[in-house]
Amino acid sequence: MTDLVRVPVDEHLALAIRVLTGLGVPEAAAREQADLLLEGDLRGHASHGLRRLDMLAQRLRNGAARASARPKSTWTTPTVLVVDGDAGLGPPTARRAIEGLLGRIGETGVAVAAVRNANHLGMLAPYVESMASAGVVGIALTTSEALVHPWGGTRAMVGTNPLAVAVPVPGDHAVVLDMATGQVSRGKVLDHAARGLPLAPGDAVDAAGVPTTDAAAAVGGAISPFGGPKGYALGLVLEVLVATLTRSALGEEVRGTLDATDPCTKGDLFIAMDPAAFGPGKAAVDAYLDTLRAAPPAAGHDRVQVPGDRARATRAANLANGVPVARLTWARAQEIAADVAGRD
Amino acid sequence: MTDLVRVPVDEHLALAIRVLTGLGVPEAAAREQADLLLEGDLRGHASHGLRRLDMLAQRLRNGAARASARPKSTWTTPTVLVVDGDAGLGPPTARRAIEGLLGRIGETGVAVAAVRNANHLGMLAPYVESMASAGVVGIALTTSEALVHPWGGTRAMVGTNPLAVAVPVPGDHAVVLDMATGQVSRGKVLDHAARGLPLAPGDAVDAAGVPTTDAAAAVGGAISPFGGPKGYALGLVLEVLVATLTRSALGEEVRGTLDATDPCTKGDLFIAMDPAAFGPGKAAVDAYLDTLRAAPPAAGHDRVQVPGDRARATRAANLANGVPVARLTWARAQEIAADVAGRD
Numbered sequence: 067m068t069d070l071v072r073v074p075v076d077e078h079l080a081l082a083i084r085v086l087t088g089l090g091v092p093e094a095a096a097r098e099q100a101d102l103l104l105e106g107d108l109r110g111h112a113s114h115g116l117r118r119l120d121m122l123a124q125r126l127r128n129g130a131a132r133a134s135a136r137p138k139s140t141w142t143t144p145t146v147l148v149v150d151g152d153a154g155l156g157p158p159t160a161r162r163a164i165e166g167l168l169g170r171i172g173e174t175g176v177a178v179a180a181v182r183n184a185n186h187l188g189m190l191a192p193y194v195e196s197m198a199s200a201g202v203v204g205i206a207l208t209t210s211e212a213l214v215h216p217w218g219g220t221r222a223m224v225g226t227n228p229l230a231v232a233v234p235v236p237g238d239h240a241v242v243l244d245m246a247t248g249q250v251s252r253g254k255v256l257d258h259a260a261r262g263l264p265l266a267p268g269d270a271v272d273a274a275g276v277p278t279t280d281a282a283a284a285v286g287g288a289i290s291p292f293g294g295p296k297g298y299a300l301g302l303v304l305e306v307l308v309a310t311l312t313r314s315a316l317g318e319e320v321r322g323t324l325d326a327t328d329p330c331t332k333g334d335l336f337i338a339m340d341p342a343a344f345g346p347g348k349a350a351v352d353a354y355l356d357t358l359r360a361a362p363p364a365a366g367h368d369r370v371q372v373p374g375d376r377a378r379a380t381r382a383a384n385l386a387n388g389v390p391v392a393r394l395t396w397a398r399a400q401e402i403a404a405d406v407a408g409r410d
Numbered sequence: 411m412t413d414l415v416r417v418p419v420d421e422h423l424a425l426a427i428r429v430l431t432g433l434g435v436p437e438a439a440a441r442e443q444a445d446l447l448l449e450g451d452l453r454g455h456a457s458h459g460l461r462r463l464d465m466l467a468q469r470l471r472n473g474a475a476r477a478s479a480r481p482k483s484t485w486t487t488p489t490v491l492v493v494d495g496d497a498g499l500g501p502p503t504a505r506r507a508i509e510g511l512l513g514r515i516g517e518t519g520v521a522v523a524a525v526r527n528a529n530h531l532g533m534l535a536p537y538v539e540s541m542a543s544a545g546v547v548g549i550a551l552t553t554s555e556a557l558v559h560p561w562g563g564t565r566a567m568v569g570t571n572p573l574a575v576a577v578p579v580p581g582d583h584a585v586v587l588d589m590a591t592g593q594v595s596r597g598k599v600l601d602h603a604a605r606g607l608p609l610a611p612g613d614a615v616d617a618a619g620v621p622t623t624d625a626a627a628a629v630g631g632a633i634s635p636f637g638g639p640k641g642y643a644l645g646l647v648l649e650v651l652v653a654t655l656t657r658s659a660l661g662e663e664v665r666g667t668l669d670a671t672d673p674c675t676k677g678d679l680f681i682a683m684d685p686a687a688f689g690p691g692k693a694a695v696d697a698y699l700d701t702l703r704a705a706p707p708a709a710g711h712d713r714v715q716v717p718g719d720r721a722r723a724t725r726a727a728n729l730a731n732g733v734p735v736a737r738l739t740w741a742r743a744q745e746i747a748a749d750v751a752g753r754d
Binding site for chain 1: 646
């Protein structure tokens with residue numbers, strides 16, 4: 067394990083907010099960005115946690131992320147919200163878009179937001195969970211830099227293109243899916259390379275497109291799509307779907323979430339559907355989930371999980387015990403904060 | 411290979427239409443059902459082809475499928491179409507629902523149809539392709555009998571829950587995804603069991619929940635989710651999503667697509683989104699697809715394919731050379747036709 071410190075939630079939030087506001091981000095937007103960094107660490111996805119603060123600070127300084135962005139939102143039809151993020155931070159832009167959908171959906175039953183020209187969203191789950199908390203089915207899609215090779219190909223040409231879905235369940239927690247369409251995350255490849263650990267077979271290919279378990283070789287290669295040809299097809303169609311509706315970039319033209327200087331050219335799509343608008347009656351989802359959770363586990367498994375169960379448990383434990391952050395990440399965040407304060 | 415005959419398209423359609431109209435299905439609906447059976451065989455998915463005619467005929471005779479169904483469609487909001495299929499055939503019910511969406515979407519940009527109480531749809535690709543032909547992004551979801559075990563579980567509790575997406579691409583063919591969330595199809599398990607062929611590792615488990623490559627053992631067991639825990643999570647969230655919006659059954663309560671007598675309790679969801687409603691500009695999807703198709707293939711692969719390419723090529727070859735149908739299936743379909751004619 068990486069050397070971890072346990073940070074109180076308030077300190078985690080306060081440090082990120084101090085850096086962001088110090089770089090000119092308005093308080094409310096800084097809070098929303100800090101909250102997404104917190105959620106990454108709370109759920110055990112450090113690559114979407116405080117580790118991103120360094121890159122965000124660089125992007126804000128370079129103007130690749132605009133501290134005082136003024137996103138432009140247009141309802142092009144009663145159900146379609148088109149957002150140009152004005153190069154602003156991802157979380158506040160997305161939060162406004164989702165608020166727009168939730169404000170509209172009581173009337174329409176369905177609404178869709180297409181966002182472009184906004185920075186990295188972080189974990190997708192919190193966005194769809196906020197829709198589910200309002201009783202609404204939420205779907206979130208975003209594209210990413212080309213890190214995944216096509217099935218049958220040799221080099222990275224497709225994004226990791228994550229997909230999140232939350233379905234509210236009366237009488238139970240929401241069912242929450244949040245998955246990328248790559249077999250492993252870029253963060254894991256980098257982490258294993260730094261620590262000399264192998265990857266699993268099928269995780270990645272090297273620079274020549276040959277399957278490898280050598281994480282260092284995979285850094286210069288590509289991540290494999292999850293689930294073979296089906297996972298490739300899913301990831302690709304999501305990339306094309308998001309680009310088509312948001313008019314954003316594709317493949318190697320997607321930039322700006324892994325570098326400090328380039329404009330952010332990916333797109334984000336949010337779909338909200340209100341079960342209450344679909345007529346009378348209800349499905350017995352809660353009973354079904356109970357049956358799944360009570361099912362006998364296979365050898366080597368503790369239990370059958372419903373999507374969202376594990377992340378919820380991890381998050382609750384980390385809320386209770388302190389947010390796990392790599393010691394180096396925490397130290398670096400404090401350096402950045404000191405540097406930002408020094409420039410004031 | 412199974413012993414195949416090559417059947418002219420017209421004969422394939424005519425035989426199915428004769429059986430269906432002989433059982434009381436109106437001509438237009440019979441054509442739409444026959445067309446879906448044809449599409450299954452044209453694309454090399456025999457389990458969705460003429461092989462289903464026997465079961466369909468039994469269901470029509472038993473009243474589990476209603477020949478003269480009168481589906482009831484209600485726009486509950488300007489963008490939400492709720493359909494009770496009145497136990498009718500799947501394809502005509504779905505075709506009317508999609509026509510409804512396409513008639514509405516010019517105004518709204520987005521529209522969704524939730525269908526319940528309709529019979530098996532067959533291949534999903536033709537439905538979303540018809541939306542893409544109208545310039546619209548199409549998404550189709552349907553639930554199925556519980557054939558897949560949850561990740562970490564031992565028995566079949568989740569549907570194969572296929573997902574189809576078609577994204578229209580100006581200047582190119584649509585990108586078309588049509589995939590089930592099981593690692594293999596039930597048809598393949600049954601086929602391999604009948605022919606004494608093994609499955610691949612990871613395809614299925616036996617009745618005790620132990621992974622097996624013995625297809626005969628897998629018949630009494632369960633199909634594994636594709637792509638491990640991610641594929642399970644995807645399949646499950648799609649099941650819950652469809653059930654929530656269509657008020658249909660879940661897990662082992664889903665019946666009526668693999669048996670001759672039970673009411674069809676699954677649900678179908680269709681989502682249409684019109685790219686033209688999402689403001690000015692367009693994404694460079696055609697150029698991106700060209701880059702993918704021109705990419706160097708990995709060892710053991712002929713080329714990089716875009717989702718939909720292979721099915722389109724298979725379909726075109728079968729249109730030219732005759733529809734491949736197992737000799738036994740073709741003979742059985744003729745017996746059914748003779749039997750139906752004899753009862754008149």
